[in-house]
Amino acid sequence: MRHRRKSGRWLARGFLALLAILMLLPMVQTFLFSFSSIPEMKAYMKTQGNRDPEAWMDPHLSPHMISLGQYEQILIKDHTILQYFINSAMYAGAILLGQTLIIPALAFGLSKFRFRGREVLFFLIVMLMLLPFQVTMVPNVLTLRFLGLLNTVWAVILPMLFAPFYIFLLRQYMVALPDELLEAASMDGAGPFRSFLRIVLPVCRPALGAAAALSFAESWNLVEQPLTYLSARPELMPLSTVFNQLAKENTGFEFAGAGLYILPALLVYLFFQEDILSGIQLTEMK
Amino acid sequence: MYKSMRRAWPFVLPGLAGLLLFYGVPFVGGIWYSLTDGSFENKFVGFENYAAVWQNPMFQLGLRNTMEMSLICAPLLFLLSFVLAAGLHRIRPEGAFFRSSVLMPYLMPSSAVLMIWLLWFDYGGPVNHLLVALGGSRVDWLTGAELRVPVVLLFLWKNLGFCVVIFLSALQAIPESLYEYATLEGASFRKQTFSITLPLVIPSAFLVAILSFVSAFRIFKEVYFIGGPYPEEPLYTLQNYMNNMYGKLNYQNVTTAAYIFALIVFVLFGALFLSQRQALRRLNGGDDA
Numbered sequence A: 001m002r003h004r005r006k007s008g009r010w011l012a013r014g015f016l017a018l019l020a021i022l023m024l025l026p027m028v029q030t031f032l033f034s035f036s037s038i039p040e041m042k043a044y045m046k047t048q049g050n051r052d053p054e055a056w057m058d059p060h061l062s063p064h065m066i067s068l069g070q071y072e073q074i075l076i077k078d079h080t081i082l083q084y085f086i087n088s089a090m091y092a093g094a095i096l097l098g099q100t101l102i103i104p105a106l107a108f109g110l111s112k113f114r115f116r117g118r119e120v121l122f123f124l125i126v127m128l129m130l131l132p133f134q135v136t137m138v139p140n141v142l143t144l145r146f147l148g149l150l151n152t153v154w155a156v157i158l159p160m161l162f163a164p165f166y167i168f169l170l171r172q173y174m175v176a177l178p179d180e181l182l183e184a185a186s187m188d189g190a191g192p193f194r195s196f197l198r199i200v201l202p203v204c205r206p207a208l209g210a211a212a213a214l215s216f217a218e219s220w221n222l223v224e225q226p227l228t229y230l231s232a233r234p235e236l237m238p239l240s241t242v243f244n245q246l247a248k249e250n251t252g253f254e255f256a257g258a259g260l261y262i263l264p265a266l267l268v269y270l271f272f273q274e275d276i277l278s279g280i281q282l283t284e285m286k
Numbered sequence B: 001m002y003k004s005m006r007r008a009w010p011f012v013l014p015g016l017a018g019l020l021l022f023y024g025v026p027f028v029g030g031i032w033y034s035l036t037d038g039s040f041e042n043k044f045v046g047f048e049n050y051a052a053v054w055q056n057p058m059f060q061l062g063l064r065n066t067m068e069m070s071l072i073c074a075p076l077l078f079l080l081s082f083v084l085a086a087g088l089h090r091i092r093p094e095g096a097f098f099r100s101s102v103l104m105p106y107l108m109p110s111s112a113v114l115m116i117w118l119l120w121f122d123y124g125g126p127v128n129h130l131l132v133a134l135g136g137s138r139v140d141w142l143t144g145a146e147l148r149v150p151v152v153l154l155f156l157w158k159n160l161g162f163c164v165v166i167f168l169s170a171l172q173a174i175p176e177s178l179y180e181y182a183t184l185e186g187a188s189f190r191k192q193t194f195s196i197t198l199p200l201v202i203p204s205a206f207l208v209a210i211l212s213f214v215s216a217f218r219i220f221k222e223v224y225f226i227g228g229p230y231p232e233e234p235l236y237t238l239q240n241y242m243n244n245m246y247g248k249l250n251y252q253n254v255t256t257a258a259y260i261f262a263l264i265v266f267v268l269f270g271a272l273f274l275s276q277r278q279a280l281r282r283l284n285g286g287d288d289a
Helices: A006-034 A038-046 A069-077 A080-112 A118-130 A133-147 A153-160 A164-175 A179-187 A192-203 A205-219 A224-229 A243-249 A254-279 B005-034 B048-055 B057-090 B096-107 B110-120 B126-133 B144-172 B176-184 B189-216 B220-227 B238-247 B251-286
Strands: none
Touching (some): A069 A080, A080 A153, A080 A192, A080 A254, A118 A164, A118 B005, A133 B005, A133 B238, A153 A224, A179 A192, A192 A205, A192 B005, A205 B096, A243 A254, A243 B110, B057 B251, B110 B220
16 A cells, blocks of 8 residues: 555545445435425325336435425324334344343353363354354244244344354454453452453443444344244334335335434444444454 | 353353254254155155255245355455455545445445335436436336346445445554565565555455355345345345245245255355465465565
8 A cells, every 4th residue: 555646546535435425325315305295205206117218207306395294294193104113123122132131241251261162162153153044044933933932023033132243243352352451350359240340341342332233233124034033913024124115105205214214223323433443353363 | 361161151151042042953953854844744854855945946046046146246345345445545544434424324224225226226217317328228227137236236335334344444454564664675566465465454355255245145135125025036036935935834945945055155155265265375475485
């Protein structure tokens, strides 16, 4: 990366600026559309799917008149979207809570204790992490069926509590922590439990923040699990699975639903952005 | 640090129990499942299920489409994220805005964005508008094999950021002093790239390659967003086949299909791992001499 040239830098900057706009545009456009009035949106969405080679859709970027009609519709008048949104929040909340209780402790056990079979266990967790959902859904289904939990909310929540990726993420961060930290605490008489709560967790804040944000993003965009495990209970679906249906129905307020759905993710992103950039140390191979 | 196994149990046990219950035990048990016929007496049939699934045309279609799309998505993701990370590294320190706008979609629900995507790729939409303005002609993006284009682009939009972050942190972890020393010694840019940058980036590159494939195998998500629950043939993935078999309560076929796919995935990752070792050895050995 030596020998920087001015022109190359400007080229890189221009290209990146264009790309940044393209990456942000879908969110911006969703919010802009969500403030159109319902009739305006309905009329606009009707011009979609026109095969007439002469006709173009109006390159409609912003609402003609700012209106809160769509939000009024989904929040006050008709609660279908809100119900799906609450389902989503319930899944994301339950998964995050369960993971908080299980995963950091397991990662600590795998990184700062020496016991027989530790390396094998970690290797198996990494292998599990690499398996695609098409494969891991099978053992999950067998157990869920055995426990009689299929078509209940637990079918979506329980398997996610042991998601190997977050175990890996936290373990990699904890392995890199110097042992002296814990040794000093032992000298002062702190057992592993107290050291874990008082020292390890605070020091791992960036990794914990990154894991929490990534896990939230994953459970906020659930598709495969609910479609497979909740096939008989459409009313338990999270909002992420119903948008393509909404797009077909052309209700005129689907963009308010999308805006409402993006909002929590946006807040999580803004809050945890720095953690994600500093908390991901995946290649520390020890 | 702590040497006693007894003290590790309270930390490890809850997680381990769950992993065994939901993954370990049923994964092993499923092997037996895939070797029986699923009838009332559950007879042992050897590899009959494997042969049947392997020859099933819908399984073949799903597997072929999944592999094809993964082999498009993963290399694209890998290359684009490397180029972007190199670009961002080049314009530091003022790249913070670009970096966060590239990372942002990774945290966003792509489900909420699919409606914008359908608008963009509409027959009368902005993508075709741009094509015509550039002298091309309109494409019907939302039917047939062309459907794969919006699907792949939605996948890239969502997943680029994370790979960029991993590459970027690898590039930033290389100490400046290494380059300064090399420059003093008179090493050329090319020489520096091959003996400093690449060897230090390859472990992360391997990880990105693996993660690209892991996420590319989940292309079903984007397929579902754009193509709906019953997609056209060019978008029919393995997950569709499995959901279909699962819907018919044909657990034998679901299990068997999963194990065939697991085998393919591990062969692929094994090949990637070997090529990483090869690359590292060549760079460490060849260029220093």
